Amino acid sequence: xxxxxxxxxxxxxxxxxxxxxxxxxxxxxxxxxxxxxxxxxxxxxxxxxxxxxxxxxxxxxxxxxxxxxxxxxxxxxxxxxxxxxxxxxxxxxxxxxxxxxxxxxxxxxxxxxxxxxxxxxxxxxxxxxxxxxxxxxxxxxxxxxxxxxxxxxxxxxxxxxxxxxxxxxxxxxxxxxxxxxxxxxxxxxxxxxxxxxxxxxxxxxxxxxxxxxxxxxxxxxxxxxxxxxxxxxxxxxxxxxxxxxxxxxxxxxxxxxxxxxxxxxxxxxxxxxxxxxxxxxxxxxxxxxxxxxxxxxxxxxxxxxxxxxxxxxxxxxxxx
Amino acid sequence: xxxxxxxxxxxxxxxxxxxxxxxxxxxxxxxxxxxxxxxxxxxxxxxxxxxxxxxxxxxxxxxxxxxxxxxxxxxxxxxxxxxxxxxxxxxxxxxxxxxxxxxxxxxxxxxxxxxxxxxxxxxxxxxxxxxxxxxxxxxxxxxxxxxxxxxxxxxxxxxxxxxxxxxxxxxxxxxxxxxxxxxxxxxxxxxxxxxxxxxxxxxxxxxxxxxxxxxxxxxxxxxxxxxxxxxxxxxxxxxxxxxxxxxxxxxxxxxxxxxxxxxxxxxxxxxxxxxxxxxxxxxxxxxxxxxxxxxxxxxxxxxxxxxxxxxxxxxxxxxxxxxxxxxxxxxxxxxxxxxxxxxxxxxxxxxxxxxxxxxxxxxxxxxxxxxxxxxxxxxxxxxxxxxxxxxxxxxxxxxxxxxxxxxxxxxxxxxxxxxxxxxxxxxxxxx
Numbered sequence: 001x002x003x004x005x006x007x008x009x010x011x012x013x014x015x016x017x018x019x020x021x022x023x024x025x026x027x028x029x030x031x032x033x034x035x036x037x038x039x040x041x042x043x044x045x046x047x048x049x050x051x052x053x054x055x056x057x058x059x060x061x062x063x064x065x066x067x068x069x070x071x072x073x074x075x076x077x078x079x080x081x082x083x084x085x086x087x088x089x090x091x092x093x094x095x096x097x098x099x100x101x102x103x104x105x106x107x108x109x110x111x112x113x114x115x116x117x118x119x120x121x122x123x124x125x126x127x128x129x130x131x132x133x134x135x136x137x138x139x140x141x142x143x144x145x146x147x148x149x150x151x152x153x154x155x156x157x158x159x160x161x162x163x164x165x166x167x168x169x170x171x172x173x174x175x176x177x178x179x180x181x182x183x184x185x186x187x188x189x190x191x192x193x194x195x196x197x198x199x200x201x202x203x204x205x206x207x208x209x210x211x212x213x214x215x216x217x218x219x220x221x222x223x224x225x226x227x228x229x230x231x232x233x234x235x236x237x238x239x240x241x242x243x244x245x246x247x248x249x250x251x252x253x254x255x256x257x258x259x260x261x262x263x264x265x266x267x268x269x270x271x272x273x274x275x276x277x278x279x280x281x282x283x284x285x286x287x288x289x290x291x292x293x294x295x296x297x298x299x300x301x302x303x304x305x306x307x308x309x310x311x312x313x314x315x316x317x318x319x320x
Numbered sequence: 321x322x323x324x325x326x327x328x329x330x331x332x333x334x335x336x337x338x339x340x341x342x343x344x345x346x347x348x349x350x351x352x353x354x355x356x357x358x359x360x361x362x363x364x365x366x367x368x369x370x371x372x373x374x375x376x377x378x379x380x381x382x383x384x385x386x387x388x389x390x391x392x393x394x395x396x397x398x399x400x401x402x403x404x405x406x407x408x409x410x411x412x413x414x415x416x417x418x419x420x421x422x423x424x425x426x427x428x429x430x431x432x433x434x435x436x437x438x439x440x441x442x443x444x445x446x447x448x449x450x451x452x453x454x455x456x457x458x459x460x461x462x463x464x465x466x467x468x469x470x471x472x473x474x475x476x477x478x479x480x481x482x483x484x485x486x487x488x489x490x491x492x493x494x495x496x497x498x499x500x501x502x503x504x505x506x507x508x509x510x511x512x513x514x515x516x517x518x519x520x521x522x523x524x525x526x527x528x529x530x531x532x533x534x535x536x537x538x539x540x541x542x543x544x545x546x547x548x549x550x551x552x553x554x555x556x557x558x559x560x561x562x563x564x565x566x567x568x569x570x571x572x573x574x575x576x577x578x579x580x581x582x583x584x585x586x587x588x589x590x591x592x593x594x595x596x597x598x599x600x601x602x603x604x605x606x607x608x609x610x611x612x613x614x615x616x617x618x619x620x621x622x623x624x625x626x627x628x629x630x631x632x633x634x635x636x637x638x639x640x641x642x643x644x645x646x647x648x649x650x651x652x653x654x655x656x657x658x659x660x661x662x663x664x665x666x667x668x669x670x671x672x673x674x675x676x677x678x679x680x681x682x683x684x685x686x687x688x689x690x691x692x693x694x695x696x697x698x699x700x701x702x703x704x705x706x707x708x709x710x711x712x713x714x715x716x717x718x719x720x721x722x723x724x725x726x727x728x729x730x731x732x733x734x735x736x737x738x739x740x741x742x743x744x745x746x747x748x749x750x751x
Contacts, residue, residue, distance in 0.1 A: 004591075005591055020520065097633065097636065097637070098637065098638070099636055117638065119638035119639070119640050119641055120521055120522040120523050120592070120638065120639065120640065121521065121523075121591070121592030121638045121639045121640075122638040124591050124592045125592065125594075125636070125637070125638055128591075129636075145522075145638075146522050146523075146638075146640075147522030147523075147524075148521055148522030148523075149522070183522060186520070186522060210518070210519035210525075211514045211515055211516070211518070211519055211525060211527070212515050212516040212519055213516075213519050215516035215519070215520075216516070216519065216520060
């Protein structure tokens with residue numbers, strides 16, 4: 001296999017494409033870097049000059065207001081100039097290829113691309129292209145590619161877990177729902193295993209489990225009750241509406257019956273369990289409002305931490 | 321023109337010949353092996369000391385991209401690639417644009433190929449009009465125009481009733497039907513083997529059952545129709561086992577494997593290397609081992625290149641959007657030799673898979689050095705190692721996962737009907 005394309009020859013992070021293969025030390029240093037950024041966000045003047053004069057392009061080939069906004073806030077708090085491009089409705093519809101778009105933006109002196117794309121591997125393609133053309137001063141952050149990875153979400157999930165649980169070495173984490181299509185689940189699994197989490201579970205119906213997922217270091221549960229038993233952390237995955245009715249699942253109602261998180265189902269987890277969700281939530285489909293808004297939920301703190309974590313990632317890959 | 325190829329190791333699997341001797345060629349045909357014919361006087365002698373002299377290779381799946389995809393490759397570029405690869409006959413699938421579904425197109429292709437004065441081209445006709453899966457083509461007309469078999473290429477044939485009827489119709493006139501076994505529904509949208517690599521990378525997957533279900537359907541329909549079927553591009557261990565059982569049962573089936581499937585598996589996708597996007601997908605190591613074993617025990621009859629030149633733009637895309645396929649005409653011999661060396665298989669048995677066996681599959685007068693047959697000959701240096709790079713490939717498509725790999729076997733001369741089709745490479749180059 002080729003060298004991990006997100007690390008340079010010195011093993012430093014120059015792009016963030018996936019958490020797979022990232023050394024635990026690198027992950028920990030990102031989380032550590034995020035800690036002071038979290039407090040900056042609470043100050044009256046929420047800016048530091050780390051990326052002053054840098055141009056960050058939000059390159060979104062797939063719509064996402066939420067993720068784009070958090071990246072935009074993170075970049076602005078680092079004093080970068082942020083340019084939002086909603087490519088889905090501009091150049092590719094004129095026949096320009098992905099790499100043409102990238103080359104044009106590099107010619108406009110972009111310093112960083114935050115990329116969201118419907119195809120798994122698109123950010124890798126961009127990073128490999130930039131590396132190949134020795135544009136090593138331009139950095140790529142994967143903001144979600146197909147089913148493959150969403151590494152900043154994975155990192156903010158790790159940050160959240162560390163914030164509440166301190167240590168990964170005796171945790172049981174249950175990830176519930178559409179693992180098959182979930183880049184959030186994949187990134188979190190890589191991050192948790194890298195940090196030495198002893199038990200990572202994936203819980204859901206067989207139609208939403210990818211083949212040989214246990215090779216990623218997880219235990220597979222189809223029974224929600226068995227899967228949640230003893231969990232310290234429960235991560236609910238979003239179920240896309242087009243997958244609620246059809247060949248994968250018969251109906252949102254039946255899904256909720258088996259896998260929707262209720263206070264009752266959560267009772268088998270540890271008393272101090274935390275409940276997470278990457279958002280946006282489908283209340284009443286994957287999670288009951290009583291849980292989402294309940295005392296075990298850390299869903300809103302996740303969003304806050306997400307900005308700090310993205311600031312940390314952007315500042316580290318820029319060489320700060 | 322009389323040519324004598326001297327002192328080479330002459331290997332003709334069809335005749336069971338493997339010895340150092342001379343080959344005599346006259347009037348485009350093999351005149352003799354070993355002893356010169358009476359009154360022999362050569363116009364040209366080729367010293368083949370240290371080289372292997374074998375029948376010209378036959379590639380049962382090579383896309384020339386004409387008509388319709390000339391920006392990916394042209395007949396000229398790919399025929400040159402064939403010569404460079406020692407390939408003297410090739411069959412091309414019907415997935416051109418328009419598809420090879422009417423005699424005029426087939427005649428034009430044959431005519432253009434003849435003008436190029438290189439490899440013999442044997443078109444595979446489309447099984448249905450426009451490969452749309454609704455109307456049968458005029459198979460008899462197409463056969464008269466030069467089609468040696470009928471297939472649906474890689475285009476899914478969704479309607480099983482139509483497949484049944486196509487097989488019945490082909491059986492009526494004893495046409496061969498070539499099918500790539502992949503269930504259209506289970507294969508839908510997939511780009512990688514349904515295993516841990518696709519799971520890790522989040523790539524839409526094609527399960528092995530897509531192949532086995534299609535095979536079960538095809539075998540059931542063969543039992544009904546008695547049609548002669550060739551199975552293209554086997555990819556799974558389970559598929560190999562099913563073909564083995566079908567042959568033991570006595571069904572009229574043959575099958576092939578693409579040479580790259582003998583060497584690569586899904587783990588080689590690495591970080592989304594679009595050169596690894598092929599159809600069918602690279603599967604697991606167990607599958608690769610089963611394909612190799614199937615070749616050795618005769619379950620798999622033929623090795624082909626499945627040559628598919630793709631332009632750089634077609635590969636510079638996210639994995640799933642990249643066009644599947646690899647360029648292969650020039651790597652058929654080296655990769656077959658590499659497989660044979662790794663499996664400790666003798667050259668005659670290995671070369672049979674790319675000479676005698678595909679000749680018999682295509683039903684053509686080729687693939688042998690027997691006296692009186694066309695002098696299509698490949699002369700190669702079995703010990704020359706060379707590194708595959710873009711500049712060493714004549715094909716317009718530079719899309720191969722083997723770039724940078726050192727491979728054995730360098731073609732020195734390719735003769736087509738007794739004529740040298742261009743000395744291929746200077747002996748010193750890249751050796």
